[in-house]
Amino acid sequence: MDIRDLTSEHLDDVLDLRRRSFGPLAADSREKWRKAVLPTLAEGRYLGVFDGSRLAAAARLRQFTQWWHGRPQPMSGIAGVTVSPEDRGRGLGTRLMRAVIERGAELGDAVSALYPATTAIYRGVGYEHAGAQHNVRLSAEVLRGIRPSGQVKLRRMGPGDGAEVISVLHRVHGSARASGPISWDERTWNLWLGEEDDFLYLADDGYAVYRWKGGDLEVETIAAASPETLRALWALVGSASSVAREVVAAVAPDDPVLWLLRERTKEQVTQVRWMLRVLDVAAAVERRAYPVSAACEAVVTVDDPIRGGGTWRLEIAGGSGTATPVQESGVTLSANGFSALYAGIPVQTLRLSGLISGDDRYDQALETAFAARPYMLDYF
Numbered sequence: 001m002d003i004r005d006l007t008s009e010h011l012d013d014v015l016d017l018r019r020r021s022f023g024p025l026a027a028d029s030r031e032k033w034r035k036a037v038l039p040t041l042a043e044g045r046y047l048g049v050f051d052g053s054r055l056a057a058a059a060r061l062r063q064f065t066q067w068w069h070g071r072p073q074p075m076s077g078i079a080g081v082t083v084s085p086e087d088r089g090r091g092l093g094t095r096l097m098r099a100v101i102e103r104g105a106e107l108g109d110a111v112s113a114l115y116p117a118t119t120a121i122y123r124g125v126g127y128e129h130a131g132a133q134h135n136v137r138l139s140a141e142v143l144r145g146i147r148p149s150g151q152v153k154l155r156r157m158g159p160g161d162g163a164e165v166i167s168v169l170h171r172v173h174g175s176a177r178a179s180g181p182i183s184w185d186e187r188t189w190n191l192w193l194g195e196e197d198d199f200l201y202l203a204d205d206g207y208a209v210y211r212w213k214g215g216d217l218e219v220e221t222i223a224a225a226s227p228e229t230l231r232a233l234w235a236l237v238g239s240a241s242s243v244a245r246e247v248v249a250a251v252a253p254d255d256p257v258l259w260l261l262r263e264r265t266k267e268q269v270t271q272v273r274w275m276l277r278v279l280d281v282a283a284a285v286e287r288r289a290y291p292v293s294a295a296c297e298a299v300v301t302v303d304d305p306i307r308g309g310g311t312w313r314l315e316i317a318g319g320s321g322t323a324t325p326v327q328e329s330g331v332t333l334s335a336n337g338f339s340a341l342y343a344g345i346p347v348q349t350l351r352l353s354g355l356i357s358g359d360d361r362y363d364q365a366l367e368t369a370f371a372a373r374p375y376m377l378d379y380f
């Protein structure tokens with residue numbers, strides 16, 4: 001078995017693998033998938049495992065931007081991990097994931113994330129539970145109670161507005177010092193913005209993407225950088241309450257809309273978990289932002305059999321950090337442990353679950369510096 005980049009001639013075989021893994025795909029979904037995937041093949045973002053000329057497994061590295069404490073960095077989002085049924089349970093998926101991790105690092109990404117259908121395979125190669133997509137179920141009537149204040153001009157968006165949406169996201173996630181949310185690249189945005197069944201509205205400092213789902217509404221994203229725009233976009237969704245009974249919305253765990261609701265008692269939230277892996281310790285530490293008031297000097301050893309690992313002195317001050325290789329000993333973390341720390345999982349959680357061990361003198365400083373409540377609005 002050898003691992004190679006996929007080319008356009010393999011796409012039918014990949015579709016066959018996907019059908020055997022996730023079920024049948026309708027003809028128009030297959031066409032959309034081809035259109036989205038084709039341009040990425042030359043970028044080395046789709047790997048296949050071959051048994052001679054037969055495709056036995058495949059995985060895709062999607063190109064995302066991810067914000068950590070409000071600072072954007074490139075991220076490899078892993079999707080479409082599929083092993084053909086007759087080849088499963090023999091370590092092929094793990095071999096493929098190791099190659100995917102190396103490829104993500106070669107492409108220059110310091111972090112990678114994925115939504116797992118099952119955890120063991122990803123944990124085994126250093127991914128760890130980091131955050132979730134939080135889907136809250138609200139009554140449309142409660143949203144109708146949100147009155148727009150001020151004059152916010154909303155316009156319908158379409159293909160060609162990708163660059164503007166991305167620039168809005170930079171403002172929104174930067175000012176909220178958000179951790180975890182992602183943006184698609186401009187090409188993908190422009191494909192999405194052509195979906196005729198999505199309702200797409202843009203303001204100067206925010207946007208909404210929502211659609212019908214059965215007799216209810218599904219809000220994919222409402223992002224806003226000002227109170228006026230936040231109200232205007234949610235009021236837009238609430239205006240459907242004469243027809244829609246419920247709205248399922250992807251929100252941040254402390255999304256401001258939840259503080260605009262007149263009634264809030266028992267809440268139904270479904271969390272779809274995602275995992276994170278740090279691919280390059282020094283670059284990941286430098287690309288993340290931290291609370292301006294946090295100051296941390298710590299020596300960490302990351303045990304990473306795939307990427308090599310090592311010992312680094314972390315110096316975090318004034319909202320930024322560096323990691324310099326050193327020959328000392330400090331606190332020890334597995335690749336999983338460091339990835340979870342990076343995502344803001346409390347140090348005590350990491351200690352009790354065995355993801356961090358040894359020297360505890362840096363625990364408090366590390367926890368304060370990396371503190372985060374990571375989430376995503378988008379599923380991939």
Ligand SMILES: CC(C)(COP(=O)(O)OP(=O)(O)OC[C@H]1O[C@@H](n2cnc3c(N)ncnc32)[C@H](O)[C@@H]1OP(=O)(O)O)[C@@H](O)C(=O)NCCC(=O)NCCS
Nearest residue numbers: 021081082083088089090091092093094116117118120121
């Ligand atoms: C999930 C999948 C990619 C695993 O590939 P594989 O080649 O069988 O995996 P490996 O043999 O390398 O096994 C790796 C680990 O995953 C575990 N694993 C494999 N299949 C599993 C399953 N269906 N459920 C739970 N765990 C599973 C193995 O037990 C092993 O764990 P261990 O090391 O603790 O024993 C493959 O079963 C598949 O294609 N499934 C259908 C599509 C899918 O779910 N893809 C994942 C999308 S996120």
